[in-house]
Amino acid sequence: MTRPLRADAVRNRSRIVRAARKLIAGVGAEVGMDEIAHEAGVAVGTVYRHFPAKADLIAAIVQDRVEEISSILEGGRAAIAAGGSARDELVAVVTAVAERVGEDRALKAAAGGIVAGSLSDVEHRALTVLADIVAAGHREGSLRPDVTVDDVALILTLLPGDDIAEPGRRRWLVLTLRGILREDDRPG
Structure with missing residues (x-):
C-alpha cells in the first residue's frame, strides 16, 4: 500500500512540475534537472526523489x-x-x-x-x-x-x-x- 505524500512533499512536487513546465516551455526538454530545482526553490535531490529521471518529470x-x-x-x-x-x-x-x-x-x-x-x-x-x-x-x-x-x-x-x-x-x-x-x- 502506497502512503499518501506529506503536505510539504505535495507542495514540493507541485513546485517542481510548475518550474519544469515553465522552463521546458521556454527552453525545451533539454533543460537540466539542476535548473529545474533552482527554479522550484528545492534541492536537486528533492527533484530526483519525486522524479528519478527527466522522462518521469516530462511524463508528469x-x-x-x-x-x-x-x-x-x-x-x-x-x-x-x-x-x-x-x-x-x-x-x-x-x-x-x-x-x-x-x-x-x-x-x-x-x-x-x-x-x-x-x-x-x-x-x-x-x-x-x-x-x-x-x-x-x-x-x-x-x-x-x-x-x-x-x-x-x-x-x-x-x-x-x-x-x-x-x-x-x-x-x-x-x-x-x-x-x-x-x-x-x-x-x-
Whole structure:
C-alpha cells in the first residue's frame, strides 16, 4: 500500500512540475534537472526523489496537460448535453486548446499523444469525449459530413505553438475551422 505524500512533499512536487513546465516551455526538454530545482526553490535531490529521471518529470507535465485537455473536452460535452450548440462548443474547445498550445510546448506534445499509438486511460477518455462532440456536431449539421474524430484530433495535434505570433495562430485557427464547419456555420 502506497502512503499518501506529506503536505510539504505535495507542495514540493507541485513546485517542481510548475518550474519544469515553465522552463521546458521556454527552453525545451533539454533543460537540466539542476535548473529545474533552482527554479522550484528545492534541492536537486528533492527533484530526483519525486522524479528519478527527466522522462518521469516530462511524463508528469504531459499527463497534467492531457488531463487539462480532457477537462476542456468534458466541459464542451457537458455544455452540449445541457442544450448548447455543438458548433459553438467545438469552436470553444479547439480555441481553448489552441490558446494553451501557444503558451506551452508540453501541451502540444500532450495533444499529439491523443492520436499517437499508445493511449493512456486519460487520453483514451479524452478521445471518447471528442468523439461525442463530433457526433453532436454531425447530428446538429454544423460539421461537414466527412469530418471524423480523427480529423479533429489531428487538428489538435497540429495546432501552432509559440513559434508563431498570436495573430498568425488566430488566423490558422479561423482557416482550420472553416475547413471542418459547414458552409453556413464557418467563422469570420
